[in-house]
Amino acid sequence: MKLREYALVMYKNQPALIKTVTADKFDIDTPSGTKKVRDKDITLLHAGPVANLSKVQNYPLPEADVREAHTFFDGDNPSLRDIADLLWGDLPPEAWWSVWKTVSESPWFIAESPESPITLRPESQAQAIIAKAQAKKEEGTEKDAFLERLASSLKTGTAFDIASDGKYLQEVEALALGKTDKSRILKELQGKVKTAETPEAAHEILLATGYWKPSYNPWPSRHGHTIRSSQVPVDPPTDKKERxxxxxxxxxxxxxxxxxxxxxxxxxxxxxxxxxxxxxxxxxxxxxxxxxxxxxxxxxxxxxxxxxxxxxxxxxxxxxxxxxxxxxxxxxxxxxxxxxxxxxxxxxxxxxxxxxxxxxxxxxxxxxxxxxxxxxxxxxxxxxxxxxxxxxxxxxxxxxxxxxxxxxxxxxxxxxxxxxxxxxxxxxxxxxxxxxxxxxxxxxxxxxxxxxxxxxxxxxxxxxxxxxxxxxxxxxxxxxxxxxxxxxxxxxxxxxxxxxxxxxxxxxxxxxxxxxxxxxxxxxxxxxxxxxxxxxxxxxxxxxxxxxxxxxxHWTLVYLAMNPSWTAEAVVVDRAGNQAVVFIPELAREAKITLGNSVELGTVITVRAGNIHIPTQTVTFITDAV
Incomplete structure (x- = not known):
């Protein structure tokens, strides 16, 4: 059929409306704007006329039992129009994008093009697709419920049921270990609690839920290293060469x-x-x-x-x-x-x-x-x-x-x-x-x-x-x-x-x-x-x-968290205004600290640890010295 103005076509799996025809070129309206295409780029859905693309996208196609058409056409290869006439009768041109979507997405049919005959899928295959979709829907429902339980636990500090819900945290753990850079759980959780899709945020959630103990060390994995020695064998020496x-x-x-x-x-x-x-x-x-x-x-x-x-x-x-x-x-x-x-x-x-x-x-x-x-x-x-x-x-x-x-x-x-x-x-x-x-x-x-x-x-x-x-x-x-x-x-x-x-x-x-x-x-x-x-x-x-x-x-912070009364001497080794760098010999670590302007280099002060946050590896060293 010759394509004409105001015909309803399909372009890159989206509905489109032909606005003008020039030789073998067509100007079409699509959901993303006007395009200039050739006839091989588009597929006819209905000859039209269709005046408004928004009506096509929002057409309220009545519900129908698609399986009825599968039974009726058993042994045949019906066209899209055959199925539409059986299920819906006479339809306006604006309905045909919805018709195509309903038939092509149905588990009962294999539809490759609106212009090609449609194959009936064997019932066993169709039922398997339906079961899989139902399982996925139920999984989504379960996941939504899990997200609510997780958000509630994080907000209120109530116990998290690892036995039943721990399986959902495996992808969060993968992010915390550096094995992936994405987590759908954390992404969806952002609308419920303050968090981020980062290894540090994942680490924090794993600690808050009890999935990880505070001592769990993710750092080798984050840097691509295993904590096991090489498993690749080395040949034993042969002593064939003179020594x-x-x-x-x-x-x-x-x-x-x-x-x-x-x-x-x-x-x-x-x-x-x-x-x-x-x-x-x-x-x-x-x-x-x-x-x-x-x-x-x-x-x-x-x-x-x-x-x-x-x-x-x-x-x-x-x-x-x-x-x-x-x-x-x-x-x-x-x-x-x-x-x-x-x-x-x-x-x-x-x-x-x-x-x-x-x-x-x-x-x-x-x-x-x-x-x-x-x-x-x-x-x-x-x-x-x-x-x-x-x-x-x-x-x-x-x-x-x-x-x-x-x-x-x-x-x-x-x-x-x-x-x-x-x-x-x-x-x-x-x-x-x-x-x-x-x-x-x-x-x-x-x-x-x-x-x-x-x-x-x-x-x-x-x-x-x-x-x-x-x-x-x-x-x-x-x-x-x-x-x-x-x-x-x-x-x-x-x-x-x-x-x-x-x-x-x-x-x-x-x-x-x-x-x-x-x-x-x-x-x-x-x-x-x-x-x-x-x-x-x-x-x-x-x-x-x-x-x-x-x-x-990590283990230094774990040690400090396990010893809340810890104190140690620190030596002032650098300073800029009231900001100083101190070196803590007992930990072999340096830290920034706020001190008075009169404190000289080499001054020894006593510090204690506070605000220990293991996921972000931060700690504040505090002193009573002025």
Whole structure:
């Protein structure tokens, strides 16, 4: 049929009215405005004439039993007009959009176009569609009732029935865990209570309803990290490659008392300093499943609840140092000049005998023949780096630990980490290994990861005590990771790489993989390949660091909430007018606080915690000092 003016047509599943016809073009009125279209863009509903589109949209089509038409036309393929004549009789042109909608949306028919024959859907299929629609309607009714109950609970503080209504909060939990950025529940709840469609608001509702306990930690998940160690297997070592036997020397793995993954050890053979490092790269080769999983994690996640390891737990049995009588290592052998600088570096696969010590134990034995040279080398290196402009920052640190009883109730402990000469010694050994590896790679033209840092912005005159240490930290620049060596101003080193933690840092693992390729005489990863691997691992590692930082703050707030009478000393480290920054050594945290203008830097005040809000990770520290 030729289309003419004032005919009723369908355009993009919406009613439209032809206003003018020009050759093969049509001007049509649609609910969203006037359009110019071709005949292939529209489908005829009724030849008209139809004067008003609003009457089409609002036409009151009488109710009809559509199933009657399904029974009547059994075995046929009726047209839209056949069905309309049976159910409604003679209808005005304005009714045909409603007719089409009623028939095409009916479960009893399959209607593809108003101009095409209509297929009758088998009764079993139609009944299934009807049942599904009814279930969805009932679900919507149930959900509306749930929203009312939830809103009432949030407004009045009355108990929320988790047993019956908890299922509806699963999507809210997904938002709170960062697994989605939307929640229909929260969106619809906004009209009933003051809330928002955010992870923090979701967290708050989960706490208010009792779905989560206040101690529940969502932060690893929000940063894309699991709290389980890698489940990807690592092949056990084969010992097919020759290793230098150094078991006649005693080496020392020295760490905190709570460390469970020793990945470095040191020894001095009377001539050369040896830094032994766990050697997972022997079997975790580039692009193996374990390597790809480690790259996606970036680092081992260390939180007060425990460690989620970058490599599977069995890797510790294979490669951690000192967990068995003989350990496999990738060892950095350094010959040092009298001033502590590095004269020569060599790298070897080794077999070593390692004894484990805590920092406290090492300090008690620091004058013994096996340990005394290590402390002396460290002191020399500290002096060398200081002369080169190294920045030493001495701010208090703490160790958070969480234990849970049989009911899952947590106990949080916050332990001050005391300054330790043994920890300083181990740090210097690791820095020497990193410097030595960087020099070795540069000398042998090995594409490698280098870590650098621009000179800090620190004034010549610093206030004494913690205020001065705080100012130094504020002046430090961000570190940079790349494949071109550059100064690391903060460490006072001309070039530096990180190589001493391949069990827990992906960048270190990549460095070891490259050194293995070099030792085997195999083709090396090129610079672009190294950059890509390092960048991917570094991105994941940054999220890991954020997860650790926010988890530590979470447990700090839980600790403060569980100890309402807590007070502690705080030191004023910065100020602007009556606003001050204080550092709280007992928590190793800084906070802003309002103080009188007369309070000097370095002043010690007593603070207490108030307004603790775990979902948004906020707390107000209050003092009675003026």
């Amino acid at each position: 230098l036997d150094l078991t006649h020397y005693e080496s020392w793995a020295i760490d905190n008392a709570w460390s469970t993954d020793p990945d470095d050890a040191v020894c001095f053979d009377g001539e050369r300093l040896w830094i032994h490092v766990a050697d997972p790269a022997e079997t975790v080769a580039p692009d193996t499943p374990a390597d790809r999983d480690a790259r996606s994690r970036g680092a081992t996640l260390y939180i007060p609840e425990g460690a989620a390891r970058m490599l599977c737990e069995e890797t510790l049995d294979y490669y951690a140092l000192g967990l068995s009588p003989v350990s496999r290592a990738l060892s950095f052998s350094l010959l040092l000049n009298p001033n502590g600088s590095i004269a020569d570096v060599s790298i070897h696969r080794t077999r070593v005998r390692v004894s484990r010590l805590t920092y406290a134990e090492a300090e008690l034995r620091k004058d013994e023949p096996g340990l005394a040279p290590l402390f002396a080398i460290a002191a020399n290196n500290i002096e060398r780096r200081a002369k080169a402009g190294a920045i030493s920052i001495d701010l208090p640190e703490v160790h958070l630990q969480v234990s849970k009883d049989d009911q899952g109730n947590p106990t949080v402990s916050i332990q001050r980490i005391e300054p330790s000469p043994a920890a300083d010694m181990v740090r210097e050994m690791m820095l020497l290994a990193g410097e030595g590896a960087a020099r070795f790679a540069f000398k042998n033209r090995i594409p490698f990861q280098y870590v650098s840092q621009e000179a800090p912005d620190i004034p010549e005159q610093l206030p004494p005590g913690l205020a001065g240490e705080y100012r130094k930290r504020r002046g430090m620049r961000s570190r940079k990771v790349g494949t071109v060596p550059a100064d690391h101003a903060g460490l006072g080193l001309g070039m530096y790489s990180q190589v001493t933690s391949p069990l827990r840092r992906y960048g270190d693992l990549v460095a070891h993989q490259q050194l293995h390729l070099w030792l085997d005489g195999k083709p090396l990863m090129d610079t672009d390949d190294m950059l890509l691997r390092i960048a991917q691992g570094d991105l994941a590692a940054r999220e890991c660091t954020l997860a650790e930082r926010e988890t530590n703050l």
